[in-house]
Amino acid sequence: MAKRKYSDELKAQVVKECREIGNIALVARRHDISKNTVYSWVNKAKKNGSVKSLPKNKDKQFKEIKKRLNKLGTENDQLKKLLAEKELELAILRDLRDQSNPQ
Template identity: 40%
Template sequence: MKSKRYPKEFKDQLIQEAQEIGNVLQVAKRHEISPKTLYGWISQSKHKAWQHTNGEAKKTAVYIPSNQEFKQLEKENDKLKKLLGEKDLEIAIMRDLIKKKNPGFQTG
């Protein structure tokens, strides 16, 4: 299989993008190149930021909801907790009824 040649500008752009995102695999997939190729470009580059980072260090994207969204999520969470509690209570009552009707029956 013949290897592709990529212009230096393209390599630098992908190295910069991987540095900003903090996820080499994601950048490689987005541009349809092998992650191994991108890692090779990074190791060959003179980008100081990459030379000083630990290989285990990772950046993660975090979604932070607005105050309104957060309040809505809290309400939904409270509602779901209440519903779960009600269902747990229903199950406990049903098990008690089954045990009373059929003393030899094993539940749970």
């Protein structure tokens, strides 16, 4: 079977119909397009916000930003945990100070 080329406009229209109707198989049959093809368009639209593929350099840049975001999220979680530990330690020290110096 020869690989067919679909315009970005058709892809966008099919994805829009899938979102409105909620049945990918029905939309695929209506347009005589493979369900797998339509599924890939819908997934790409969810991931990129559009059915158009990102240019190679943009895709690489996107992956780098996503990786950096994940790293920063992990670092942020570690810092929150450390802050909570330090706040607990400070509260304990204040309690000890107040117990040893009742006024």
